Amino acid sequence: MAIEWDHITQPRFDRIVEALVHRLYAEEAEVEVMNGRGGDGGIDIKVTADGRVWIYQLKYFPDGFPSSYKGRRSSIKGSFTRALEHDPDDWVLVVPCALTPSERAFAKGLGEGAERPRIRVLDRAWLDDKLALHADLEASFVRDDLREAARDYRAELAFLEGGTDDIVQRVGALGRRIDRLDLHWSIDVAYRNGAVVQTLRPKHPRAHEVSPIYFTVRSNLRGAEPGLAAAVRRVVGFGTAEELLLPASAVQELRVHGPEWLRIDGGTAEVRMTPLSPAPGEGRRVELVFLNGSGNVGAVYEGTVRALGKGRLGRSLDLQFTGCRITICHADDASVKTTVNCAIDLTGLSCGDALQALDLYGHVMEGSVFRLRLNGSEMASGRFPGAEFSRADYERHARLRLTVEDLHIVQQHTRHHFAVPSELRPADWMLLRIARLLIDGHCVANPFLTSLTMELNGEDSPVLRSILLGNGAANRALLTNFTLPFDNRELPLGAVHVYHPHVQAADGEQALEALAAGRAAGHKVTLRPADGEPYRLYLNRPGDTTDLSTLTPTPLEPSGPASLANDATDRASGT
Numbered sequence: 411m412a413i414e415w416d417h418i419t420q421p422r423f424d425r426i427v428e429a430l431v432h433r434l435y436a437e438e439a440e441v442e443v444m445n446g447r448g449g450d451g452g453i454d455i456k457v458t459a460d461g462r463v464w465i466y467q468l469k470y471f472p473d474g475f476p477s478s479y480k481g482r483r484s485s486i487k488g489s490f491t492r493a494l495e496h497d498p499d500d501w502v503l504v505v506p507c508a509l510t511p512s513e514r515a516f517a518k519g520l521g522e523g524a525e526r527p528r529i530r531v532l533d534r535a536w537l538d539d540k541l542a543l544h545a546d547l548e549a550s551f552v553r554d555d556l557r558e559a560a561r562d563y564r565a566e567l568a569f570l571e572g573g574t575d576d577i578v579q580r581v582g583a584l585g586r587r588i589d590r591l592d593l594h595w596s597i598d599v600a601y602r603n604g605a606v607v608q609t610l611r612p613k614h615p616r617a618h619e620v621s622p623i624y625f626t627v628r629s630n631l632r633g634a635e636p637g638l639a640a641a642v643r644r645v646v647g648f649g650t651a652e653e654l655l656l657p658a659s660a661v662q663e664l665r666v667h668g669p670e671w672l673r674i675d676g677g678t679a680e681v682r683m684t685p686l687s688p689a690p691g692e693g694r695r696v697e698l699v700f701l702n703g704s705g706n707v708g709a710v711y712e713g714t715v716r717a718l719g720k721g722r723l724g725r726s727l728d729l730q731f732t733g734c735r736i737t738i739c740h741a742d743d744a745s746v747k748t749t750v751n752c753a754i755d756l757t758g759l760s761c762g763d764a765l766q767a768l769d770l771y772g773h774v775m776e777g778s779v780f781r782l783r784l785n786g787s788e789m790a791s792g793r794f795p796g797a798e799f800s801r802a803d804y805e806r807h808a809r810l811r812l813t814v815e816d817l818h819i820v821q822q823h824t825r826h827h828f829a830v831p832s833e834l835r836p837a838d839w840m841l842l843r844i845a846r847l848l849i850d851g852h853c854v855a856n857p858f859l860t861s862l863t864m865e866l867n868g869e870d871s872p873v874l875r876s877i878l879l880g881n882g883a884a885n886r887a888l889l890t891n892f893t894l895p896f897d898n899r900e901l902p903l904g905a906v907h908v909y910h911p912h913v914q915a916a917d918g919e920q921a922l923e924a925l926a927a928g929r930a931a932g933h934k935v936t937l938r939p940a941d942g943e944p945y946r947l948y949l950n951r952p953g954d955t956t957d958l959s960t961l962t963p964t965p966l967e968p969s970g971p972a973s974l975a976n977d978a979t980d981r982a983s984g985t
Contacts, residue, residue, distance in 0.1 A: 413541065413551060415506035415534055420470040424454070426551055427468050427504050429593045430537070431455050433544050436616045452492025465498040465527075474507045475516075483516060490520045494527075501527040509533045546613070549590035591671050594621040610666075612686065623668035627681060629660045648726035648739040649719025651685035689728075691718035696729055697783040698736075700773045708778075711770050715784070727782075727790075733759050733767025736774070738790075750774070750794060757832040761818035764830045768811045775799050775807060812967070813839060816846035820894070823849045824901040831897050838897055843966045845894045845903060848949040853961035859945040861938045862887065862908065866921065868931030878918035878925075882940045885913040886958055888950065905950035909958040913937045 413426065428443050435441055439459030444451070455466035467489045469475070475482035486503065493501055503517050509531065517531045541548040572579070589596045594617040598609040612618065631639045638660070645654040658680045666672060694715040702708035713731035720726075724741035737751040752774045756764040773780075774794045782790040814830060820842060821827050834842070840857065847854045862885065866874075876883045892906035915921060916936040924930040939945065946963055948956070 412538060413548060415537070416472045418506075422551070423470040423506055424468050426541075426547075427466070427537070428455060429547055430540055430544070431457065431466060432616070432620065433547060433593075433614060434540065435459070436614045441616070451496065452489045452494075453496065456496075462500075463496070463498045464500040464502060465493045465496060466502045466504055467493065468504050470506060472506050474505070474509060474513050476510070476513065477516075486517065487520060498527045500530060502530045502532060504532045504537075505534075506537065507534055546589045546596075547593060592621070592669050595623065595669065595672070615686065615688070615690070618686070621669060623666065623672065625681075626663070626665040626667070627656065627661060628663040629656060630662055631660055634660050643723075644726070644737075644739060645683060645721070647721045647723035648741075649721035650726045650737060650739070651689045651717030651719060651728055653685065654681075654683040656681040685717065689717035689719075691715045694785055696789075697786075698729070698731065698770070699781040699783065701779045701781070705779075709769070709773065711766070731767065731770055732763050734770050740790075748792070756814065756830045758829045760827070760829060761814055761821060764814045765811070765818065768807070768814060771807065772811070775804065813842065816842045819849055820845045820896075820901060824894075824903065826899070826901050828899070834897070840966060841894055841896055844947065845896075845901070847964050847966075848903060848906065848947055851949070851951075852964040853946055853948045853958075854966070855944050855963035856947050857944050859908070859947070861916070861936055862913075862945065864935045864937055866924070866930045866933045866935065868928075870925055870930075875922075877913065877937065878915045878921050878935070880914055880918060882912045882914045884911050884959065885909070885937055892947075903949065907948040907950055907958060909946045909948065909961075910939045910943070911959060912940045914940045 415423070418426075432441050435457050439457050442456040442458075444453045444456065452467065453465050454468045457464040457466070467486070469482075469486060469489075471479075471482055473479075475486060477483065490501060490503075501521070509517075514531055518529055521527060521529050585599075588599065591597075592613075594613055596611050596613060598611055600607040600609070610623065629642070631642070634657070638656075641652070641654055642656070644650040645652060661679055661681055664679050664681060692715060696713050696715055698711045698713065699707055700709045700711075711731050711734075713729050713734075716728040716730045716735070718725070718727060723743070723746070724739065726740070727738045729736045729738075733754055733756050735753045735755070738748060739750075740748045752771060754767050754771050756767060759767065777794050779793045780791065781788055813834070817830065823845075837858070844854045844856055864885075873883050877885070886907060886909040888905060888907055890905045892903050894901040894903055914937070916938055918935070921930065921933055921935050924933045946958070946961065948958060948961060
């Protein structure tokens with residue numbers, strides 16, 4: 411049922427056009443409705459997008475504005491003249507009638523001789539066409555279809571003779587009726603296991619601003635899962651973009667207030683709040699600038715906004731950088747400290763990107779002074795709460811950074827590049843540390859190399875007999891193609907010297923018998939360090955004449971991290 415433009419009032423006409431413009435442009439532009447209806451600077455509706463400005467002028471002239479109607483054309487011209495003071499790119503006249511060529515020519519001629527603004531005239535045909543594409547808008551203003559509603563109601567009471575086809579038809583009819591209740595909100599209804607589930611859904615990104623809805627929830631969080639109280643404070647208090655689930659056991663009372671048709675007064679019920687998608691501000695470019703002790707720029711990290719939020723206690727800013735996510739909750743009350751949550755996830759990153767994320771995290775831990783820029787404009791500044799971190803936090807960060815540095819050096823040496831794994835086994839960490847120290851020129855004791863197998867060539871010698879008799883002797887060998895097993899990969903390190911100052915043969919007697927019988931060639935002997943210390947490794951370098959017996963093994967340092975995926979902290983900041 412179409413709107414009868416000839417039989418509505420100016421205020422109703424204005425409301426319809428305002429709602430339509432909101433629906434058409436709110437997702438990609440800022441839409442402002444002005445009070446004054448032309449008396450406020452010649453603007454009824456202002457639309458701004460990417461620096462371009464459209465000014466809409468609404469004139470309820472259902473029978474047009476022919477020259478014979480005194481005052482109408484002068485009213486339009488006056489509104490146009492006042493609008494020019496705002497330097498719009500486009501000026502749009504909206505009327506609820508079908509224009510004559512003379513009326514259209516008059517409106518188009520208002521800007522004759524000027525390049526700006528471009529003039530557009532939207533009449534009844536345009537309004538009908540756009541409302542047809544947004545039937546819920548039109549239906550929300552047309553309430554004369556009660557007979558159809560009654561038919562739908564009677565149909566719901568009928569027996570579902572048509573099976574699933576009837577279900578689809580009748581649920582669809584009910585859904586369409588629900589969708590026409592409001593310009594800005596709708597409710598998705600589901601029936602699950604004897605319970606009716608209602609999901610409040612915005613029709614456009616600015617629904618919460620144009621038509622706010624208020625929730626009153628009284629809860630008791632005693633006995634609830636750890637962290638639920640903190641999550642409630644973040645979501646309700648600061649509007650963070652995260653899902654919040656309040657189990658029915660924690661909800662004592664639920665009330666929802668908003669548009670006239672929305673009344674939910676219930677007792678206990680499960681309450682699930684999901685963030686708007688896309689979230690407000692999502693995708694905007696952000697720069698986090700760290701300043702050094704001299705006040706100069708020390709480092710700049712570019713990222714994007716995940717969400718900008720607002721709650722009862724203050725505002726939140728959720729930022730995403732490469733491998734690092736920072737959430738800031740700033741209270742309106744200046745006596746309440748700002749809280750900062752910083753989390754890193756290195757999974758899937760290159761070593762270079764992972765080190766960048768760890769450097770950013772390090773700046774936060776150090777309590778660095780920062781500036782925050784949003785789309786090139788400074789948004790905030792302050793100092794991160796470095797003093798709030800514990801010694802364990804610093805040690806964990808140092809171990810994690812050392813591990814990624816080791817992996818980066820090993821990848822460059824072996825020319826085998828891959829993403830940072832989500833976790834490391836202790837053995838992988840030790841092998842990685844050994845490889846890094848070898849590449850850096852150190853001698854390292856390899857705890858996994860506790861024996862070597864030697865194949866005899868048949869020749870006898872005093873050193874060989876000393877080893878076979880159990881007296882022990884130094885043992886050295888050159889492994890020309892030494893590979894590092896790491897996370898189901900084989901990384902080639904090159905030629906590596908293997909050395910131990912005192913080894914013994916595990917099966918010396920058999921080897922001595924073979925020598926005596928003249929059949930020692932090809933005989934294999936297992937050599938093990940006499941003192942239980944593993945074999946030492948030293949990377950071979952051309953021209954290096956280092957005496958291996960003079961080298962002392964370098965310690966492997968403290969144990970590395972088991973997980974490279976997540977590390978997070980939540981600290982209070984005085985900024």
